[in-house]
Amino acid sequence: MKRIAALGIIAAAGLGCLMGAVGADKVELAKKQQALNAEYSLAKDANFYFVFDVPGRKLELRVRGMALRTWSLQSMRFWGEPHFAGSVELVRKTALKAPERIVITPGETETPAPAPAPPAKPAATGAATTAADFDLEALELRDMPKRFQLGFDNGLNLTIKAKDAGSRGLGGTVRDAWRWYIDLPLRNLFGAKEGQALAVLELVFEDEKDAQSIYWHFFDGIKGIIL
Amino acid sequence: MTIKRLLIAAAALAYLGFLAVLGASYFIGFKQASAWPPSGQEQIIADKDLPKVEKNVQQLEKRMTGLLPRGLYIVIDTAENKLTLKDGNKVVRSAVVSCGSGVVLEEPGGKKRSWIFDTPRGEFSVKTKITNPYWVKPDWAFIEEGEAIPRGMEDRIEAGTLGDYALGFGQGYFIHGTLYTRLLGRNVTHGCVRVGDEDLKAVFKAASVGTKIYIY
Numbered sequence: 449m450k451r452i453a454a455l456g457i458i459a460a461a462g463l464g465c466l467m468g469a470v471g472a473d474k475v476e477l478a479k480k481q482q483a484l485n486a487e488y489s490l491a492k493d494a495n496f497y498f499v500f501d502v503p504g505r506k507l508e509l510r511v512r513g514m515a516l517r518t519w520s521l522q523s524m525r526f527w528g529e530p531h532f533a534g535s536v537e538l539v540r541k542t543a544l545k546a547p548e549r550i551v552i553t554p555g556e557t558e559t560p561a562p563a564p565a566p567p568a569k570p571a572a573t574g575a576a577t578t579a580a581d582f583d584l585e586a587l588e589l590r591d592m593p594k595r596f597q598l599g600f601d602n603g604l605n606l607t608i609k610a611k612d613a614g615s616r617g618l619g620g621t622v623r624d625a626w627r628w629y630i631d632l633p634l635r636n637l638f639g640a641k642e643g644q645a646l647a648v649l650e651l652v653f654e655d656e657k658d659a660q661s662i663y664w665h666f667f668d669g670i671k672g673i674i675l
Numbered sequence: 676m677t678i679k680r681l682l683i684a685a686a687a688l689a690y691l692g693f694l695a696v697l698g699a700s701y702f703i704g705f706k707q708a709s710a711w712p713p714s715g716q717e718q719i720i721a722d723k724d725l726p727k728v729e730k731n732v733q734q735l736e737k738r739m740t741g742l743l744p745r746g747l748y749i750v751i752d753t754a755e756n757k758l759t760l761k762d763g764n765k766v767v768r769s770a771v772v773s774c775g776s777g778v779v780l781e782e783p784g785g786k787k788r789s790w791i792f793d794t795p796r797g798e799f800s801v802k803t804k805i806t807n808p809y810w811v812k813p814d815w816a817f818i819e820e821g822e823a824i825p826r827g828m829e830d831r832i833e834a835g836t837l838g839d840y841a842l843g844f845g846q847g848y849f850i851h852g853t854l855y856t857r858l859l860g861r862n863v864t865h866g867c868v869r870v871g872d873e874d875l876k877a878v879f880k881a882a883s884v885g886t887k888i889y890i891y
Contacts, residue, residue, distance in 0.1 A: 474720045481728055484735035491742050494798035496891055509891060511798060512742040516750060516891050527704055530711030549791070553781040554821045586862045587777030589754045630697065636707075637700035664754040665891055667796075 479675075486535050486673045487513065496665075498672035502533070507651070509665050519662060522611055522654045527632040528646035532604040533674045540599030541668060547591045592660035604647045604674070608663070610656035748887040749801075749850075749878065751868055753794045756860050758850075758870060760878055767881065770874035771859045772850075775866045782818050790815045792865045795848060799888040803843035804879065808851060810836045815865070838872060840879040844888050850878065 490497040491513040499508045505521040594613035598606040628650075636646045653659045720728050747767065750759045753774040760768040775794035782788040812831045817824045825831060838852010853859070853869035863869075868890075870878065 474725070477725075477728055477732065478720050481732050481735070484732060484739065488735055488738055491739060496796070511889055511891070512744065513739040514743055514889075516889065517752070526708075526711070528707065530707055549777055549779050551779045551781060552819070553783050554818055555783045584776070584858075584861055584863060585778060588862045592754075633697060633700035633704050637696070637703055661754045 483673065483675055490535075490671055490673070496670060498666070498670060500672060500674045502675060504675070507662065517661070517665065519653060519658045521651050523652045524649060525628075526647070526649040527628075528636050528648055530647075531645075532600075532602060532647045532649075534602065536600040536602050536604065536672055536674055538598055538666060538668060538670045538672070539601050541596065541663070541666065542599070543593040543596035543663070545593055546596075547587055547593070549587055550585050552585070589657065589660050589664055592663040594656045594659045596659075596663055598666060602647075603645065604649065607648070607650040608653070608659050609650070610653050610659040613656060613659065744887045744889075746886075747881055748889065749882065751794070751888065751890040753796065753862070753890060756862065758868065758874070758878070760881055768874065768877050770870055770878070772871075772874075773853065773855070773859055773861055773863050773869040775864050776862050780815055780819055788814075790865075794864070794866050794868060794890060795846065796890050799844040799890065801842050801882050801884050801886045801888065802845050803841075804882070804884060805841045805843065807834075807839060808837045808841035808849070809834050813847070838870075838875055840875050842879060842882060850888075851875070 487497075487499065487510075491510070494511065496509060496511050496516070499510055501508070502524075505524065507519045507521070508515045509517040595607070595609040598608065600606070632646070632648055639646075653662075743763075747760060747762050750761060751757070751772065751774065752759075756772050756774050758770045758772045759766055760770075776792045778792045780790045780792065810833045811828070812833055814824050836854065837849065838854075841849045841851040843849050848867055850868045850870060852872055852875045855863065855869070856871055859869065859871055
C-alpha cells in the first residue's frame with residue numbers, strides 16, 4: 449500500500465514537472481513569436497536597428513536580420529520599473545562632452561593636405577597600424593565619449609560607459625554615488641518628472657572602444673527591440 | 676542649552692526621517708528588481724492556439740532568413756575603418772580602409788554652400804565597376820584647396836588618384852584605391868571608401884554589379 453502511495457506521489461510530481469516544462473516552453477514560444485514579429489517589422493526595411501538582449505547581456509546592431517556588430521556587457525545595474533522591453537526608438541543621445549564636427553572655411557583656417565605616401569608594397573597591407581598615432585582634423589572613433597546617455601521613447605534611459613571611464617576626481621565620484629544611491633531611488637519612489645515610470649539602466653563595457661563605437665553607431669531615431 | 680538640544684533632536688529626527696524615506700525607496704527598488712526580468716506568464720498560449728503559434732514562428736524565421744543577403748556582400752564599419760567581404764557568415768577577406776572624416780567644409784564668399792564629408796551609412800549595392808578610373812573633381816575639391824572652380828570639364832579630370840579600380844555605389848560615392856596608404860585605418864576621406872591596392876583588386880574581382888554593400 450505504501451509502495452503504491454509512493455509511486456503515486458512520484459508520478460504526480462513527474463506530471464507536475466512535465467506540466468511546468470510545457471508551460472515554460474509555451475512562455476518561451478510566446479516570447480519568441482513576439483520578438484520575431486517585432487524584429488521582422490524592422491528588418492524588412494533597409495534601416496539599421498538594434499537588439500538589446502538584456503538576459504543575454506549583449507547589444508547588437510543589425511540590418512536585415514544580420515548582426516553587424518555585437519557588444520557584450522561586462523556588467524549592468526538598474527533602478528525603476530522593469531517593464532521596458534519591446535520596440536523602442538532612440539530620441540536623445542547626450543554626453544557631457546559630445547564630439548563636434550570640425551568646420552573648415554578655406555581662407556580662414558588652413559589645413560595642409562597630408563603628403564602622398566610612396567606606392568604601397570604588397571607586404572605592407574598592415575600600413576594602417578603604423579598610421580594610428582597622429583592627430584587628424586577628423587571626427588574619429590577616438591573622439592567619441594566613453595560615457596553617455598541614450599534616452600528612448602518609452603522612458604528608458606541607458607547610461608553607457610566604459611569600465612575605465614570612471615568618475616573624474618572625488619567630486620565626480622561623490623556626484624555619481626549621490627545620483628545612483630540617493631537621487632535615483634528617491635526619484636523612483638516619488639515618481640519621474642515626465643509622468644513616466646523611472647527606468648534607468650547602466651551598462652558597463654570592458655573596452656572603451658565598445659562604448660565609443662556605440663556612440664558612433666547609435667544615431668538619433670534608430671529603432672530597436674529590447675528583449 | 677535647551678534650544679541646542681531641541682535643534683539636535685530636530686536634526687536627528689530629520690535624518691531618521693530621511694533614512695526612513697530612503698529605506699522605503701530601496702524597498703520599492705528591490706521589489707521591482709525581483710520582478711526583473713519579467714516572467715512573461717501573461718503571454719502564455721492556450722493549448723488550442725499552440726500549433727498556430729508554432730507555424731507562425733516557423734514562417735517568421737523563414738521570412739527573416741529570406742531577408743539575409745545572398746552570395747557575396749560587403750560590410751564596411753566606418754568607425755573601425757574596416758571592410759569585410761563576406762559570403763553568408765564566412766569572412767572571405769578583411770581590409771583596413773579609410774572612411775569619411777566627418778569634417779564640414781564651408782564655401783567662403785557669397786554662395787555659402789557646405790559639404791559634410793561623411794561616408795553614407797545604410798544598405799547600398801555596387802552600381803558601377805570601373806578599371807583605371809579618373810577622378811572628376813567636384814566643386815568642393817577646388818574650394819578646399821582655395822582654387823577657382825574651373826568651367827571646363829577637362830580641368831576637373833585627374834588620373835591616378837583613385838587607384839586601379841573603383842566600385843560606385845551611388846550618389847557619387849566609390850570604393851576606390853588611394854595614394855595615401857599610410858592613412859588607411861583613419862577617417863580622412865571626403866566620403867568615399869579608400870582601400871589598399873591588393874585588397875581593392877580582390878574586392879573588385881569578387882564583387883559584381885548588384886553586390887550588396889552595408890555601411891554602418
